[in-house]
Structure formats: structure tokens, C-alpha cells
Amino acid sequence: MNNIIVFIETDGGKLCDVSLELLTKARSLAECLNVDVEALLIGSNISGLVPELYRYGAKVVHVADDPRLEFFRTLPYAAITIELFKEQKPQIALFGASSIGRDLAPRVSSALKSGLTADCTSLDIGDHEDARSGKKYKNLLYQIRPAFGGNIIATIVNPEHRPQMATVREGVMKKEPLEKPADGKIHQIDTAKILIDSDFAVEIIKRDIEEKKINIKGAQIIIDGGYGVGSRENFKLVFDLAKTLGAEVGASRAAVDAGFADNARQVGQTGVTVRPKLIICLGVSGAIQHTAGMDQSKIIIAVNSDPEAPIHKIADYSIIGDLNEVVPRMIASYKKHSK
Amino acid sequence: MALTSNHKKKYMSKEFKIVVLAKQVPDTRNVGKDAMTPEGTVNRAALPAIFNPEDMNALEQALRIKDKFPGSKVLILTMGPFRAAEIIREGYFRGADGGVLLTDRRFAGADTLATSFAISQAVKKMNPDIIVSGRQAIDGDTAQVGPQVAEKMNIPQITYAEEITGLSDNRITVRRRLERGVEVVSSTLPCLITVHATAAPCRPRNAKCVLKYKYSRTIHEEQDAANAGKYLLSADEKPYLKIQEWTVDDVGGDENCYGFAGSPTKVKKIENIVFKAKEAKKLTGSDADVDSLISELMANHEIG
Numbered sequence: 257m258n259n260i261i262v263f264i265e266t267d268g269g270k271l272c273d274v275s276l277e278l279l280t281k282a283r284s285l286a287e288c289l290n291v292d293v294e295a296l297l298i299g300s301n302i303s304g305l306v307p308e309l310y311r312y313g314a315k316v317v318h319v320a321d322d323p324r325l326e327f328f329r330t331l332p333y334a335a336i337t338i339e340l341f342k343e344q345k346p347q348i349a350l351f352g353a354s355s356i357g358r359d360l361a362p363r364v365s366s367a368l369k370s371g372l373t374a375d376c377t378s379l380d381i382g383d384h385e386d387a388r389s390g391k392k393y394k395n396l397l398y399q400i401r402p403a404f405g406g407n408i409i410a411t412i413v414n415p416e417h418r419p420q421m422a423t424v425r426e427g428v429m430k431k432e433p434l435e436k437p438a439d440g441k442i443h444q445i446d447t448a449k450i451l452i453d454s455d456f457a458v459e460i461i462k463r464d465i466e467e468k469k470i471n472i473k474g475a476q477i478i479i480d481g482g483y484g485v486g487s488r489e490n491f492k493l494v495f496d497l498a499k500t501l502g503a504e505v506g507a508s509r510a511a512v513d514a515g516f517a518d519n520a521r522q523v524g525q526t527g528v529t530v531r532p533k534l535i536i537c538l539g540v541s542g543a544i545q546h547t548a549g550m551d552q553s554k555i556i557i558a559v560n561s562d563p564e565a566p567i568h569k570i571a572d573y574s575i576i577g578d579l580n581e582v583v584p585r586m587i588a589s590y591k592k593h594s595k
Numbered sequence: 596m597a598l599t600s601n602h603k604k605k606y607m608s609k610e611f612k613i614v615v616l617a618k619q620v621p622d623t624r625n626v627g628k629d630a631m632t633p634e635g636t637v638n639r640a641a642l643p644a645i646f647n648p649e650d651m652n653a654l655e656q657a658l659r660i661k662d663k664f665p666g667s668k669v670l671i672l673t674m675g676p677f678r679a680a681e682i683i684r685e686g687y688f689r690g691a692d693g694g695v696l697l698t699d700r701r702f703a704g705a706d707t708l709a710t711s712f713a714i715s716q717a718v719k720k721m722n723p724d725i726i727v728s729g730r731q732a733i734d735g736d737t738a739q740v741g742p743q744v745a746e747k748m749n750i751p752q753i754t755y756a757e758e759i760t761g762l763s764d765n766r767i768t769v770r771r772r773l774e775r776g777v778e779v780v781s782s783t784l785p786c787l788i789t790v791h792a793t794a795a796p797c798r799p800r801n802a803k804c805v806l807k808y809k810y811s812r813t814i815h816e817e818q819d820a821a822n823a824g825k826y827l828l829s830a831d832e833k834p835y836l837k838i839q840e841w842t843v844d845d846v847g848g849d850e851n852c853y854g855f856a857g858s859p860t861k862v863k864k865i866e867n868i869v870f871k872a873k874e875a876k877k878l879t880g881s882d883a884d885v886d887s888l889i890s891e892l893m894a895n896h897e898i899g
Contacts, residue, residue: 329780330742330752355773359754362739366711366746371859374737384863398863404623404639404734409866417859457751458782461768465776477898501898513792519774526736534897543624544868555897557888559880568875573888577880585882589889594899 259292260285261318261346261419263337264309265356266299268467271308274352274426279312281379281429282350286313288381289395291347293438294318296340298333300326303442310440311433318344320445324456327463328356331455334363339450341368346419348397350379353423365421371414372421373399375525377428377548384413391415397422406525406544427473427528470520475504478532480523480550483510484539484560484579491516493583494538500587506530508546524549536586538579542567559583609764610666613657614721616714616728616744617650617671617686619679623733624648646682649729651797653790656759657727658690658798663762668692672717674702674710677815683838687808688800695721696813699842704855707735711743713853716846718748725767726787730755738789745787753782754789813838 260282265272275295282293295314297305300323309317320336337360341349349364351357353375365372378400384393397420399412414420472478479501481494491511498505507517509524523530524546535553540546542558542565550556551570558571559579568574575582621642630641654669661667671686671694673679683694697717705713718726726745731738738754745752753769760779761768768781772793810826816838817826830836843853851857878884893899 330754334746355755355771358738359742359752362707362737362742363746363752365739366708366743369708369859371706371708372737372739373860374739386861399860402868403736404621407623407868409868410862411864412860413863414859415861458753458780460778460780462779463776465773465778467775534892555892558875561880571875573878574875575878575880575884575888577878582880582885585880585885586889589882589886590893590899592886593890593893 257345258347259294259316259344260289260348260350261294261296261341261344262314263349263351263357263360264295264297264305265352265354266297266302266305269305271305272352272354272426273431274354274357274424276308276312276431276433277426277429278350278352278424279309279314280432281424282348283313283434285348285379285381285397289347292316294344294346296320296337298325298336300324306440306442307437308433310437312431313434313438315438315440316443317440318443318445320447322447322451324451325447327460328360329456329458329460330359330363331457332451333360334367335450335452335455336445336447337364338367340445341419349419349421351421351423353425357423361421361423368417368419370417370419370421371412372423373401373412374423376401376422376424377409377525379422379424384415386415396420402525402544402548406548425526425528427530470518472504472506472521472523473528473530475530476533477501477503478506478523478530478535478550478553479503480506480508480535480537480540481511481517482508482538482540482546482560483514483516484541485511485516486539488516490580493579497536497538497583497587500590503534503536506535506550508540508543510541510543510546537567537571538583540567541565542570609664610668611660611664611725611762612721612723613660613667613669613725613727614718614723615650615654615657615669615671615686615691616718616726616741617654617673617682618647618729618732619644619673619675619682620647620732620734621645644678644681646685647729647732649731649790649792651729652792652794653727653729653788654686654689654691655795655797656756656788656790657725660725660759660762661690670694670721670723672697672714672721674698674713674717677813677819680813680816680838680840684808684811687811688805689797690801690804695839695841697841697846698815699853701843701850701854704858705853706858706860707737707739707743708859709853709855709857711740711747712848712857713843713846714740715744715747716848717841718744720841720846724784726750726785728787728789730789730791741787741789748785748787750785750787751782752787752789753780755791756788757791757794759788808836811836811838813840815840
């Protein structure tokens with residue numbers, strides 16, 4: 257009762273990073289509140305994943321294991337989550353802000369009439385005083401997130417409703433297993449008692465999901481391509497420079513949405529957060545939604561022919577030039593000095 | 596969609612009622628220097644108001660259903676202040692058949708839960724076969740209202756939809772765009788679908804529709820002194836020019852579920868992001884400048 261429950265996502269039989277990151281964060285929140293961290297694991301044939309959840313601090317893993325739950329569907333997953341939350345009354349519930357979390361969490365929060373804050377970039381525990389009533393609250397979850405296209409940072413609280421729910425994107429929190437796994441136990445959820453026929457109104461006809469190949473989070477050098485690169489074909493320049501320097505390739509949301517680069521390369525508020533020692537931004541305008549995901553890089557080099565582009569304001573080296581000319585020059589120069 | 600000759604008559608005669616949930620939002624996508632205050636924060640009032648982009652993608656999916664099933668009706672539902680009627684008109688210009696503006700001071704201060712309550716009350720009154728909306732709005736960015744409306748209506752939801760690929764009397768088939776691939780699902784009707792930005796863009800304005808609906812308006816727009824002399828034709832003569840406004844009284848429900856009172860989440864604090872200019876070393880893209888940069892980076896072992 258009154259604990260923190262983290263919804264666990266799985267992918268191809270493995271635990272998703274975002275869930276492990278959230279368990280790590282939940283541990284520090286739980287320590288402030290003097291409560292336990294628990295996990296909710298839904299799927300088919302998933303009991304083998306439980307020990308790793310103990311390693312990340314879950315004292316209880318609530319398991320709903322049923323062949324019908326192999327792939328995510330809103331209605332059965334929601335039914336199980338809602339039933340568990342009603343029974344266990346967590347004070348905080350955390351979900352990854354993935355396509356699953358952003359589908360499931362609002363459905364659950366609506367049913368429980370609780371508050372939900374999406375895409376939090378930070379979570380904290382603190383006090384609150386209601387401006388209108390003067391009522392004081394202690395130890396609320398501060399749900400901090402960008403809004404208004406990333407131009408403001410808002411701190412949201414749910415003073416009266418439970419659970420306090422938040423979704424957080426992958427890569428925002430850091431994952432860290434415990435030295436010694438938690439002394440945890442399993443609570444087996446009786447899915448047969450909860451699920452009804454109408455929960456299966458949606459049928460999955462086909463799935464064509466690639467295995468996760470690209471992960472740019474840990475790269476030390478990143479070449480970051482923006483909308484200014486112009487096309488998927490021209491992104492070859494970005495990849496060429498990356499190959500020359502032994503770097504990984506990132507992209508802005510604008511470039512990804514336009515099909516120039518894969519989703520997994522997206523850097524920014526709605527992509528991954530990266531902290532390389534060097535990032536070279538090519539044709540990136542520097543909108544806040546993007547820079548929020550890379551402005552902690554140690555050295556930022558910006559190549560953008562528009563001198564007014566905001567990226568130049570956060571760059572350490574600002575090249576006002578055409579990336580189509582600059583990149584080949586960079587490659588040639590590197591090769592020359594490498595000899 | 597493949598239609599066999601046996602079923603063609605049955606399918607062609609089916610008419611669907613589709614409600615498009617749309618929002619008028621400030622254009623937050625590219626906050627240029629014109630919309631920045633001298634302190635480096637965003638000047639919200641200076642941003643133009645637009646039809647939320649992903650709701651446009653949703654509108655296109657709805658219009659495609661109407662293309663395939665003539666006689667179907669596409670209705671725009673939006674919740675907002677009086678001027679949100681502008682996006683209903685925009686919907687008409689693209690091919691929508693009707694619209695409702697949900698507007699009431701009592702809706703003010705609503706978070707996603709209270710918003711979805713108001714909207715679900717209105718949708719229940721409209722009783723559609725299919726509800727489509729954009730995945731998320733560019734001001735709130737939460738993607739919560741769609742699923743919350745679906746929950747309140749106790750109907751299935753399909754999110755991250757890229758295309759509606761099939762439709763029959765009682766089932767809809769949708770291709771979803773997920774992080775690393777696609778998933779094709781089908782659902783019973785009624786159903787709520789949220790549409791992703793990777794879906795087809797909305798068709799442009801239709802000249803005939805623009806001519807027909809140019810002077811469509813709400814009661815408030817008609818009575819607004821700023822519009823004096825604009826509306827020559829009486830809307831009583833041409834009822835299709837009337838854009839309906841609904842208030843709390845029209846949609847009913849527990850008043851405590853609306854607005855600020857019905858919002859579990861409260862904003863504790865807002866901080867403006869201030870653009871802090873850094874001391875940058877400025878270079879041109881010339882051979883010489885690029886070469887000196889690369890050799891400096893190599894000398895410092897940042898690369899190579």
C-alpha cells in the first residue's frame with residue numbers, strides 16, 4: 257500500500273531500458289518517502305525477467321502472465337493495471353513515455369480519475385501550498401516537464417488525487433542496478449478473474465517491428481543532422497563525416513519527421529538526450545525542442561548558413577557556411593592531418 | 596480497400612458519422628525572434644493561432660472515409676474560446692459537414708482529465724461511429740485527451756495511427772507507426788483513433804467549400820461588433836452557415852468534473868526558458884577556417 261509502482265515494458269523478451277531507468281529513479285523517490293518500489297510486469301512467459309527487476313530494486317513484482325497478453329493492447333493491459341492500482345493504492349505510478357506508455361497511462365488515469373503528467377524531464381519530492389485554499393501538502397511528486405513547444409518548463413503536482421502518475425522518456429533518467437538485489441517477491445495476478453471478452457475488441461493482424469539496432473545515447477562524438485540537410489540522400493554527408501570521425505549520427509525531430517533519418521536517431525525533448533564530448537550540428541536550426549536534448553554536450557560545433565539560427569547561440573564554434581561545402585572540407589582536413 | 600461485387604452495394608450504402616476532435620493552438624513550432632521578448636522568453640500573444648497539425652492529419656483520414664462512403668458525415672468538435680470557431684470554418688473549407696464549438700467559462704483551467712470529460716460529454720451527444728483526433732497538440736504535447744475520451748466512452752482506442760486501411764459495418768483496420776516499425780490492428784466500432792504526424796497531410800482547401808462556408812459563423816461571431824456588416828445573408832435562411840456553440844448546460848454532467856475544479860493536476864510553477872547566448876568562436880566555411888578548426892580539435896585530442 258502507498259508505494260511507488262513502475263510499469264515495466266518488455267521488448268523481444270528483454271526489459272526495456274526506460275523501465276530500468278524508472279526503477280532507478282523510483283528508488284531515490286521511495287527513499288525520500290520511506291516507502292517501497294514495486295513493479296508491474298504484464299506479458300506472456302515473462303517470469304524469467306523477474307530477477308533483474310529485483311536487481312533494480314523492486315521489492316514486489318506484480319506479474320500478469322497470460323498468452324493473450326503477449327503484445328500490448330490497450331484494453332486488457334488497462335484492465336489489469338486499473339485493477340491492481342485500485343487494490344494496491346500506490347501513491348505514485350510511473351510509466352515510460354513510449355508508444356505503449358502514452359497509450360496506456362492516460363487510459364488508466366482517466367479510469368482512476370487521477371492526474372497524469374506526460375513526458376516529465378525531472379521528478380522530485382517536495383511540499384506544496386494551494387494558492388486558492390491555503391491548504392498545505394507535504395511530500396508531493398513534482399512532475400517537471402517542458403510545454404508550449406518547449407518554450408517553458410512547468411512543475412505540475414497532484415495534491416488530492418492518487419496515484420500521482422507520470423510518464424518519462426527513455427534516456428532522461430539514468431539506470432543503475434543495485435550492488436545487492438532487493439529481497440523481492442512475486443505477486444501473481446489472476447488474469448482470468450480480471451479479463452473479459454470485450455477487452456479483446458482489438459485484434460493484432462500484423463507486426464513488422466525491427467530489432468533495436470541503433471542506440472546513440474552513449475556515443476562520445478555525435479554528428480547531428482537537421483532539416484537543413486535537405487533530404488535522406490543528402491544525409492549521406494552526415495554519415496560520411498560520422499564514419500570519418502568514428503562518431504554516431506543523430507538527427508533533429510524535423511529531419512526524422514521528414515524521413516531523412518530513422519526515429520532511433522532523434523535527439524531532443526521527444527527523442528533521446530545525449531551528452532557527448534563533441535557534437536557537430538549540421539543544418540540544425542537550434543529549436544529548443546532539439547537543443548534540450550544535446551545542449552549539455554561538452555563542445556558544440558554548429559554549421560548553419562543562417563547567421564540568425566538559434567543554434568549559433570549555444571555553439572562553442574559557430575560556422576556560418578553551407579554544410580554541403582563545409583563537411584567535405586572537414587573530412588579532407590581530418591584525413592590530411594591524420595597522416 | 597478491396598470490395599467484392601457481392602458486397603459492394605452493402606458497403607457503398609453504409610454511411611458513417613465521424614467526429615474529428617480538433618484544437619486551436621498557438622503555433623509553437625518555430626518560435627522565431629519575432630515572438631521572443633527582449634528578455635529571451637517566448638511572447639505567447641505574438642504567436643499565430645492554427646489548427647493543430649496532427650488534428651489536420653486526423654481530418655484527412657476522416658475525409659477519406661467520406662470519399663469511400665459517400666453520404667458519411669464529418670463533424671469537427673473543438674473546445675475553446677469563441678475564436679476557436681475559426682478552425683471549424685477551416686474544417687468546412689477542407690470538406691467537413693458540420694461542427695460544434697464547445698465553449699463555456701466553466702471549462703476554463705481544465706487539465707486533460709477535465710477537458711476529456713467535457714469532450715466526451717459532447718461526443719456522447721453526437722453519437723458517432725468513429726472518432727478521430729490528432730495524437731497530441733503542439734502546446735500541451737501530452738497525447739492524453741484522446742485516450743481519456745475513449746476511456747470515458749468505454750470504447751476501444753487505437754493510437755499512433757498512420758492510416759485507416761479498412762472499414763466495414765462493424766470493424767475498422769488501422770496501420771500504426773510505432774518506434775521501430777508498424778503494426779496493423781483492427782477494432783470493433785465505435786472506436787477512437789489518434790493520428791500521428793507521419794500520416795498523410797490534409798488535402799488543401801476546396802474552392803467550392805470555401806465559397807459555400809465563407810460566412811459560416813457562431814452566434815458570438817455574428818453578434819461581435821467587429822464583424823458588423825460582414826454577414827449579409829441571414830443564417831436562418833441558410834442553416835448550414837450556423838456553427839453551433841454548446842455550453843455545460845448543453846452537454847450536462849457533474850459540474851465538478853469541469854474546469855479547474857475537475858482537474859487533478861495543478862500547475863505549481865512555470866519557468867520561461869531563457870535563451871542564453873554563449874561566447875562562440877565564429878568561423879566561415881572556408882577551407883582555411885575549417886582546416887584550422889579540425890587541426891585544433893585534433894591537437895586537443897577531441898577527435899582522432
